[in-house]
Amino acid sequence: MQAVRIAGVGSTVFGVLPERTGRDLFGEAAQIAIEDSEVPRADIERLCYGNFIGTLTERQGHQAPLMTAAAGVTAPATRYESACASGGVALMSAVEAIRSGTTDVVLVGGMERMHNVTTKQATKGLAMAADDLYESRAGVTFPGAYALMARAYFVEYGGTRADLAAVAVKNHSNAIGNETAQFQREISLTDVIEAPTVADPLGLYDACPITDGASACVLVSESYAAAHDLNTPVNITGAGQGTDSLALQERKSLTQTPATTRAATTAYDEAKITPDDVDLLEVHDCFTIAEVLALEGLGLYEPGEAIDAAATGDTTADGNCPVNLSGGLKAKGHPVGATGVSQVVELTKLLRGDHINTDAVPDATVALAHNAGGTVASATVHVLEVCG
Amino acid sequence: MQAVRIAGVGSTVFGVLPERTGRDLFGEAAQIAIEDSEVPRADIERLCYGNFIGTLTERQGHQAPLMTAAAGVTAPATRYESACASGGVALMSAVEAIRSGTTDVVLVGGMERMHNVTTKQATKGLAMAADDLYESRAGVTFPGAYALMARAYFVEYGGTRADLAAVAVKNHSNAIGNETAQFQREISLTDVIEAPTVADPLGLYDACPITDGASACVLVSESYAAAHDLNTPVNITGAGQGTDSLALQERKSLTQTPATTRAATTAYDEAKITPDDVDLLEVHDCFTIAEVLALEGLGLYEPGEAIDAAATGDTTADGNCPVNLSGGLKAKGHPVGATGVSQVVELTKLLRGDHINTDAVPDATVALAHNAGGTVASATVHVLEVCG
Numbered sequence: 001m002q003a004v005r006i007a008g009v010g011s012t013v014f015g016v017l018p019e020r021t022g023r024d025l026f027g028e029a030a031q032i033a034i035e036d037s038e039v040p041r042a043d044i045e046r047l048c049y050g051n052f053i054g055t056l057t058e059r060q061g062h063q064a065p066l067m068t069a070a071a072g073v074t075a076p077a078t079r080y081e082s083a084c085a086s087g088g089v090a091l092m093s094a095v096e097a098i099r100s101g102t103t104d105v106v107l108v109g110g111m112e113r114m115h116n117v118t119t120k121q122a123t124k125g126l127a128m129a130a131d132d133l134y135e136s137r138a139g140v141t142f143p144g145a146y147a148l149m150a151r152a153y154f155v156e157y158g159g160t161r162a163d164l165a166a167v168a169v170k171n172h173s174n175a176i177g178n179e180t181a182q183f184q185r186e187i188s189l190t191d192v193i194e195a196p197t198v199a200d201p202l203g204l205y206d207a208c209p210i211t212d213g214a215s216a217c218v219l220v221s222e223s224y225a226a227a228h229d230l231n232t233p234v235n236i237t238g239a240g241q242g243t244d245s246l247a248l249q250e251r252k253s254l255t256q257t258p259a260t261t262r263a264a265t266t267a268y269d270e271a272k273i274t275p276d277d278v279d280l281l282e283v284h285d286c287f288t289i290a291e292v293l294a295l296e297g298l299g300l301y302e303p304g305e306a307i308d309a310a311a312t313g314d315t316t317a318d319g320n321c322p323v324n325l326s327g328g329l330k331a332k333g334h335p336v337g338a339t340g341v342s343q344v345v346e347l348t349k350l351l352r353g354d355h356i357n358t359d360a361v362p363d364a365t366v367a368l369a370h371n372a373g374g375t376v377a378s379a380t381v382h383v384l385e386v387c388g
Numbered sequence: 389m390q391a392v393r394i395a396g397v398g399s400t401v402f403g404v405l406p407e408r409t410g411r412d413l414f415g416e417a418a419q420i421a422i423e424d425s426e427v428p429r430a431d432i433e434r435l436c437y438g439n440f441i442g443t444l445t446e447r448q449g450h451q452a453p454l455m456t457a458a459a460g461v462t463a464p465a466t467r468y469e470s471a472c473a474s475g476g477v478a479l480m481s482a483v484e485a486i487r488s489g490t491t492d493v494v495l496v497g498g499m500e501r502m503h504n505v506t507t508k509q510a511t512k513g514l515a516m517a518a519d520d521l522y523e524s525r526a527g528v529t530f531p532g533a534y535a536l537m538a539r540a541y542f543v544e545y546g547g548t549r550a551d552l553a554a555v556a557v558k559n560h561s562n563a564i565g566n567e568t569a570q571f572q573r574e575i576s577l578t579d580v581i582e583a584p585t586v587a588d589p590l591g592l593y594d595a596c597p598i599t600d601g602a603s604a605c606v607l608v609s610e611s612y613a614a615a616h617d618l619n620t621p622v623n624i625t626g627a628g629q630g631t632d633s634l635a636l637q638e639r640k641s642l643t644q645t646p647a648t649t650r651a652a653t654t655a656y657d658e659a660k661i662t663p664d665d666v667d668l669l670e671v672h673d674c675f676t677i678a679e680v681l682a683l684e685g686l687g688l689y690e691p692g693e694a695i696d697a698a699a700t701g702d703t704t705a706d707g708n709c710p711v712n713l714s715g716g717l718k719a720k721g722h723p724v725g726a727t728g729v730s731q732v733v734e735l736t737k738l739l740r741g742d743h744i745n746t747d748a749v750p751d752a753t754v755a756l757a758h759n760a761g762g763t764v765a766s767a768t769v770h771v772l773e774v775c776g
Contacts, residue, residue, distance in 0.1 A: 001489075021521070047631075055443050059524065061516035062471035065634040065765040076629035076650070077766075078477045079469045083450035089466045093481060100488040101389075128449035133409070136447065241464035243435075246453040262464070377453040378465075 003222035004098045005232035006384070007105075008037025009345040014213035014333035015182045018115040022051075022058050022214075026111040027070035029214035029338070033107070033345075034071070037218035038230060043105045044218070047077035048094040050086030050110030051337035053125040057117050071107060071216075083129030084286060086110055087215070087340025088241075088371030088380030094219050095239045095382070104224040109216030110337035122210050126336075129374040131247035143207060143287070145248055145375045147199035150289035152254035154201065157304030161201050164288040165192035166311035168205045168330055171285060174317055175327025177356040178346075182211055182333030206288040208328075213335035215342035234348050238273070238383030240266025246377045257376040260297030264381045267368075268299075271383040275299040279364035280321065280350060282343035284372035284379075285328040294370050295323065298381070317360040325350060325357040340371035340380060347384050391610035392486045393620035394772070395493075396425025397733040402601035402721035403570045406503040410439075410446050410602075414499040415458035417602035417726070421495070421733075422459070425606035426618060431493045432606070435465035436482040438474030438498030439725035441513040445505050459495060459604075471517030472674060474498055475603070475728025476629075476759030476768030482607050483627045483770070492612040497604030498726035510598050514724075517762040519635035531595060531675070533636055533763045535587035538677035540642035542589065545692030549589050552676040553580035554699035556593045556718055559673060562705055563715025565744040566734075570599055570721030594676040599721035603730035622736050626661070626771030628654025634765045647767040648685030648758065655756075656687075659771040663687040667752035668709065668738060670731035672760035672767075673716040682758050683711065686769070705748040713738060713745040728759035728768060735772050 010032025012025050026049075034041060049067050054060045064077035080090040087110035094108035114122045127136045130145060140148075153159055169189055175181035187205060195203040225232045242262030245251055268274060275298060283298070285291035295306040300321065309315045315323035326332045326346035329339060347367040349355035365386040372379045398420025400413050414437075422429060437455050442448045452465035468478040475498035482496035502510045515524045518533065528536075541547060557577055563569040575593060583591040613620040630650030633639055656662060663686060671686070673679035683694040688709065697703045703711035714720045714734035717727060735755040737743035753774040760767045 053443055053449060055441055055513070055516050058520060059516055060520045061441060061469065061513075062518075062634060062762050062765065064470060065631050065762070066519065068631050069633055069638070075631065077631045078480070078629075081449065081467045081469055082452055092466070096484060096488055096490070099490075100484055102484070102487075125443070125449075128443050128447055130450075131454065132446060132448045241466070243453050243456050243463065243465045245457055246450060250457070374450050374453070377450065 001099050002101055004095050004236040005220050005222055005225045006217055006234045006236065006348050007039055007220045007225065007230050007232050008033045008218040009348045010036055011180045011215040011342050011345050012213050013180050014211050014335055016115045017212040022054060022111050022113045023066050023070040025113065025214040026067045026109060029109055029216040030071035030107060033216040033218050039105055039218050041073050044073045044075050044107050045103050046075045046097055046106045047073060048090040048106060048108040049077060049079050050090035050340060051079055052081060052083055052086050052112055053128060056125040057113050073107060082378040083373035084336050085340055085371045085373030085378040085380055086337040091340055091382060092239055092241050092380055095236055098219055098221050104221045106219045107216060108219060108341060109214060110341045111214035112335040112337040113212045114210050115212050134247045134249060143199040143202055146287040146289055147202045148248060149254045150201050153289060156255050157307065159307040161193055162189060163307045163311050164206055165189045167285065167288040167291050168192045170310045170316050171324045171328040171330040174325050174357060175331035178327050178332060181327045181331055182209055183331040202287055208286050208330050208334040211333035211335040213333060213338055215338040215345050217341055217344055233387055234351050235385050235387050236382055237385045238267035238271030240264060240381045242379045244377045246374060248375055257293050257297040259376050259379040260294055260370065263379045264298045267381040267383045273366060273383060277366050278321065278368045279366050280325060280361050281323050281368045282326060282347055283323055283370040285324055285330050286334060298370060317357060322360055325360055343369035343371060344382060351384060351386050389487050390489055392483050392624040393608050393610055393613045394605055394622045394624065394736050395427055395608045395613065395618050395620050396421045396606040397736045398424055399568045399603040399730050399733050400601050401568050402599050402723055404503045405600040410442060410499050410501045411454050411458040413501065413602040414455045414497060417497055417604040418459035418495060421604040421606050427493055427606050427608065429461050432461045432463050432495045433491050434463045434485055434494045435461065436478040436494060436496040437465060437467050438478035438728060439467055440469060440471055440474050440500055441516065444513045445501050461495060470766040471761035472724050473728055473759045473761030473766040473768055474725040479728055479770060480627055480629050480768055483624055486607055486609050492609045494607045495604060496607060496729060497602060498729045499602035500723040500725040501600045502598050503600050522635045522637060531587040531590055534675040534677055535590045536636065537642045538589050541677060544643050545695065547695040549581055550577060551695045551699050552594055553577045555673065555676040555679050556580045558698045558704050559712045559716040559718040562713050562745060563719035566715050566720060569715045569719055570597055571719040590675055596674050596717035596722040599723040601721060601723035601726055603726040603733050605729055605732055621775055622739050623773050623775050624770055625773045626655035626659030628652060628769045630767045632765045634762060636763055645681050645685040645764040647764050648682055648760065651767045651769040652686045655769040655771045661754060661771065665754050666709065666756045667754050668713060668749045669711050669756045670714060670735055671711055671758040673712055673718050674722060686758060705745060710748055713748055731757040731759060732770060739772060739774050
């Protein structure tokens with residue numbers, strides 16, 4: 001089985017970019033990643049592309065052919081969609097293509113554009129990640145669904161809004177200086193706690209923003225990297241995917257995310273590591289409670305134990321195991337289809353040493369990316385390791 | 389590399405089914421395919437699922453987790469979208485998963501539901517397979533785009549509406565007795581030629597209908613089939629994919645479909661066959677001209693030579709190389725996300741001997757499925773062969 005090397009990475013600025021088209025955004029991210037990789041465009045054999053609701057925000061389905069043109073390549077191209085995990089599932093497929101031995105060079109990326117429609121339209125679109133018959137039509141919004149999970153967690157294990165607020169404060173702090181992040185400013189615990197309630201117990205600063213942006217990576221086989229003398233210090237050594245019921249009502253527990261656990265188990269097995277080996281992570285913090293559930297689902301904390309990981313400093317930049325050094329979805333932003341790929345962009349830079357926060361993890365060799373869709377009905381986990 | 393065996397296939401009835409949900413339709417197709425395969429549900433390791441515009445017709449993105457539940461499985465699941473080739477790209481990924489050696493059993497399928505919205509809404513949705521900025525907003529509909537291709541073909545190579553009409557007559561004739569087909573009735577050349585014009589030179593009977601329905605296949609590795617003593621007489625021996633510019637204006641020619649040719653070249657190479665070896669085909673006849681262009685793009689006819697293939701009887705059920713014995717998209721129907729998989733369902737039955745039209749191809753051993761998206765900006769080709 002061919003090892004999968006990350007040859008190049010790139011993201012656009014994330015933020016409010018209603019004047020830019022999807023193809024323009026993706027073309028820029030691809031351009032940065034391809035230049036970073038030093039791989040000739042003609043060698044790219046496939047495009048794996050994630051997007052969630054382009055049919056609603058750009059009246060554009062069938063985006064994969066558009067994005068090959070935007071990236072200046074002519075490879076066969078496929079769009080993958082798994083709500084907010086669309087980027088992660090595109091990555092799964094890109095990794096598999098290289099491992100299979102049939103493909104040496106894959107461009108993988110994602111894009112989302114949401115500020116060219118109204119916030120109401122965007123919210124309506126995002127709700128399509130939930131079960132239309134049993135959740136959306138009953139009035140369950142995404143903040144509402146995660147609020148249910150947070151409330152259940154508080155009841156089952158304890159925890160406070162201040163614990164959750166510490167996650168938001170940490171991630172905002174991490175984003176400072178990250179030049180592609182949407183929010184590059186500190187917020188205080190008081191800011192978070194006193195922010196307007198969106199769905200109790202979650203307030204405005206417990207939620208990630210609506211974001212436009214794109215990310216891309218060039219993945220190559222180990223043999224291609226060697227033959228072309230490429231600088232590819234980071235390997236993807238594990239890739240796992242999990243699926244759960246779409247509607248919360250069909251779950252055994254509101255405080256467990258078995259899709260994450262399943263994805264992690266596969267990824268750890270492939271990489272031959274345990275959660276203890278992970279030096280830093282990007283996890284899917286669409287809401288503050290989501291980061292807590294992710295860290296437990298990934299096996300880094302026992303159930304009920306991750307709630308104060310940010311508050312105690314365990315997961316802060318100077319902590320034992322920094323989480324979301326990029327700023328996470330909360331502050332870096334969440335261009336839905338791009339997010340899973342953007343996590344790998346950020347981790348690659350952190351491991352290579354060219355990220356603003358690299359100094360926080362000088363000896364890091366193992367990183368983990370966790371991307372989730374809906375209320376974690378879909379999850380992917382990728383393990384990145386510094387070679388040799 | 390593991391060989392890919394087709395263990396079971398199934399489709400719902402195709403037609404006007406506004407009272408049924410997407411999950412209900414897919415669940416039924418999966419149930420038929422799984423029963424046909426005799427594979428225990430617990431052995432299914434992955435779901436590859438194609439859907440085009442569920443966000444618009446069912447307000448439902450993130451369908452893959454829903455469809456695992458509908459199929460009664462718990463495997464990791466991904467949705468693939470490439471407009472009308474969504475089923476074909478899902479198949480590509482399913483084949484790759486088994487070939488890679490990591491996966492033994494994959495459920496692959498697709499579903500589309502369009503009659504629960506108005507025809508205007510459905511048409512608007514289908515237009516999202518074209519380039520929004522340079523085609524749809526300029527008023528180019530899909531019939532309009534294929535009409536441009538037909539007109540260009542007539543100018544470049546000759547041909548008449550009667551030649552195209554013979555394609556529709558043939559496909560309607562083939563669908564008679566196919567119990568899942570949407571239209572099971574003969575039409576005459578006069579019916580087609582005198583039908584209302586949709587976009588000159590294409591009339592109403594040159595176009596496939598709007599269809600609700602689902603299809604599924606269970607694919608297994610050769611070693612799994614042997615270990616479980618499964619009856620799997622049909623192999624997928626070749627799988628290719630091609631991508632072209634989304635907008636017609638960026639193409640060198642309106643009468644060539646290089647995405648089809650690229651997909652076919654890969655598939656033929658993998659299967660170690662030439663076009664001459666193909667005994668029967670299901671091709672993407674969303675419009676009559678599309679069947680003509682497909683047969684030329686696949687290399688079965690030289691450019692300009694396939695226009696009278698149906699009229700001369702070459703591709704009819706009693707011809708040299710029958711095309712669309714199922715009835716094709718034209719008469720079997722075109723539930724967009726399911727179509728690429730439904731072609732494989734039909735061909736498997738034809739090769740196994742349990743299809744209404746099996747008698748037309750008693751000695752057939754090699755079949756080809758061709759699925760296309762948009763104006764062939766995406767194409768997949770799968771070669772099916774009877775085992776040894």
